[in-house]
Amino acid sequence: MTSLSNYSILQEPNASRGLRDFCNSFWGEADEGATVLLTRMRTAIKTSEELQTFWTQRAAIEEEFGKRLALLARMPVGADETGELRSSLQALMNETQRQAESHIQLASNVRRELVEPIARFHDKQIDRKRSFQSPIEKKFKAKQSQATFATKAREKYEGDISRIRLFRQQAGTLQGQDLERLQNRLRRALETVKANERDYAGFLRGLSDISAEWEVDWKVFCDNCQDLEEERMEFMKDNVWNYANMISTLCVNDDESCERIRTALDHMEPDSDLIAFVEAQGTGNRVTDPPPFVPLDPQKPSANITTPTIPSVRTVLNTRISRKAESLASVAPTVATATQPIQNSNSPSLTQVPSVTPTIQRNNSSSVNGAQSREPQPEPIPVYEREPPRPAAAPTVPAATAPPVAVPIQATPPQVQAGPSYVIPPPPPIPEEPPRQIRRGTSLRRVSGPLPHVPGSSRNAPVEQPPPVPTQVTMPITDAGDRILFLVKALYDYRATIDEEFDFQTGDIIAVTETPDDGWWSGELLDEARREPGRHIFPSNYVCLF
Helix, strand or coil: CCCHHHHCCCCCCCCCCHHHCHHHCCCCHHHHHHHHHHHHHHHHHHHHHHHHHHHHHHHHHHHHHHHHHHHHHCCCCCCCCCHHHHHHHHHHHHHHHHHHHHHHHHHHHHHHHHHHHHHHHHHHHHHHHHHHHHHHHHHHHHHHHHHHHHHHHHHHHHHHHHHHHHHHHHHCCCCHHHHHHHHHHHHHHHHHHHHHHHHHHHHHHHHHHHHHHHHHHHHHHHHHHHHHHHHHHHHHHHHHHHHHHHHHHHHHHHHHHHHHHHHHHHCCCHHHHHHHHHHHHCCCCEEECCCCCCCCCCCCCHHHHHCCCCCCEEECCCCCCCCHHHHHHCCCCCCCCCCCCCCCCCCCCCCCCCCCCCCCCCCCCCCCCCCCCCCCCCCCCEEECCCCCCCCCCCCCCCCCCCCCCCEEECCCCCCCCCCCCCCCCCCCCCCCCCCCCCCCCCCCCCCCCCCCCCCCCCCCCCCCCCCCCCCCCCCECCCCCECCEEEEECCCECCCCCCECCECCCCEEEEEECCCCCEEEEEECCCCCCCCCCCEEEHHHEEEC
């Protein structure tokens, strides 16, 4: 099929509306306009067939997708759950079923509102082609054939005239028998030219008659084609527009389904669901101890063998130990320290956090058979309290002072209570850290968060601790009046993310003034050219001891 791009020409932009009509635009020499317009009408039919196929396949896809969603919605999901979690999962399945129905409905709408109308319009195009295009194509071929015959007759007639003129020119130069033979040839040429002249004139008359009839029929056909094309353009616009509205409605329905799922999830509170589960199906906190060994005397009657032993029952009151924080910390990437760890239990910058893990202390009560428990008592847990930071001093030469010493606090061992059951003593008191003084340049807006991701490290790599803090000695005072604890060297480049942090590069030396437990240390660059007042926070996993 010929493409219309081969006939594309530029039109004058100021051409009038009438000159844009089909009946004034598809004539041209050698009837080029007829070829263009007939190609256009065949392309229009082909486009309708392609769009009809597209809508049909789109409807089939939506129907298949809806059926598969309906099967998915019937899967058992969370049937054994309780509380709002079960309601949320049920809402998920219900909305999946609604989405399946929406897609099946879309398939039905596409067939009814898109496929059927374009099928009817395509039939209309076929009827127009049968009624108008086929006859005009036959007339166009007849006109082209008549023009071909006229052209060939004109060529024969012109050839005969040329021979007669040549014979007459040669007759003046010949004599005798040669002249007689030439006259015979001239006589036959005159008879032939008369016959060709009659044929040529007849072909021209026939071409003139066909051309007059062709102009009338072609003008009517151009008007019909323009009407049909205008109708087709409007139909295509409405047809595709309806499709866009259908998809938009489907998206709105899907969004409403998702909103209903989110509403159901808003009603779910994990703690409340777990409490309801415990209250509804909990089995209590009474634990039965294994039966003790009771030796039997073979000398006694056999009736004593079946004597039941009363089991020992106790009540437990445990304290929950959540592992959420540990699981989150296990995926936080940190850089591996480049130096050997330095351990110093006497460092005032280190704080040994007391073990707050509650343990069940079992009473040394006698069992049924009078046996005593042999569980050893826990040793006292040493708890160290960190010395509060010294207040900021004036920028003068510091006097030599002895480093503060951490004072161990002996935790009170749990008391042993006699009784038939086991109870949990209160956990040892956690020493409260004295409030720190607010130092100059310290921002109160920072919220402690995980240390930044180190370049080149993997998230699955084991968690590394920041560089160990060395034993504190007397160091100079910074320009801000803070006492320098020790020096560190940067392992990587770092760019600040908030106003309190400062940038540094690999190899920079940083004077550390404070080492909080969250890993975000305080200090300042020794390079005065790049040091900025008020910016003193940096990540400890980017440095090592200098």
